[in-house]
Amino acid sequence: MKKIEAIIRTDKLEDLKRAFSTKGFTHGMTVSxxxxxxxxxAFTEYVxxxxxxxxxxxxxxxxxVCIDEEVDEIVNVIIxxxxxxxxxxGKIFVQPVERVIRIRTGEEDNLAL
Ligand SMILES: Nc1ncnc2c1ncn2[C@@H]1O[C@H](COP(=O)(O)OP(=O)(O)OP(=O)(O)O)[C@@H](O)[C@H]1O
Ligand SMILES: [Mg+2]
Structure with a gap:
C-alpha cells in the first residue's frame, strides 16, 4: 500500500474532486x-x-492511501x-504504508481501504 500526498493550488481542489468522481474512485481522501x-x-505581495x-x-x-497497483493511475489523474x-x-510524494485498520470492523490492509 502507498500513500499519495499531493500539494496543489487551493483553487484546484474542486477540479481534482471532480476528476476523482468522474473516474469512479471510491477511495477516501484527507484534505488539509x-x-x-x-x-x-520569496516573492513580493502587495497588501x-x-x-x-x-x-x-x-x-x-x-x-x-491505495494499493500499489493504483498509484500510477491516481498520480496521472492528479496531474x-x-x-x-x-x-x-505543486508536488506529489508517494510513500509506503505499513498497515491500515478500519476502526469500525477491525478489517486490515487491502480490505480496509
Ligand atoms: N521539497 C519539498 N518538500 C516539501 N514540500 C514541498 C517541497 N517542494 C514543494 N513543496 C510544497 O509544494 C508546494 C508547491 O511547490 P512548488 O510547486 O512551488 O514547487 P517548486 O519546486 O517550486 O516547483 P515550480 O518551480 O514549478 O514552482 C510548496 O508550497 C510546498 O508546500
Ligand atoms: Mg515554486
Missing part, C-alpha cells in the same frame, strides 16, 4: 489547508499598497486535473 514554499522561496516579502503560500494537501504549467503547480 497548509502553508509552504517551493524553489521560489493595502504596502509591498511585503512573503515566503509562505497557502496550499492544499491531499492524502490518498491532469491540477497542472497549469506555471510555477507553483
Amino acid at each position: 489547508q497548509v502553508l509552504g514554499y517551493g524553489k521560489q522561496i 493595502r499598497g504596502q509591498k511585503i516579502e512573503t515566503t509562505l503560500l497557502s496550499k492544499i494537501k491531499i492524502e490518498v 491532469n486535473a491540477v497542472k497549469t504549467e506555471e510555477v507553483g503547480d
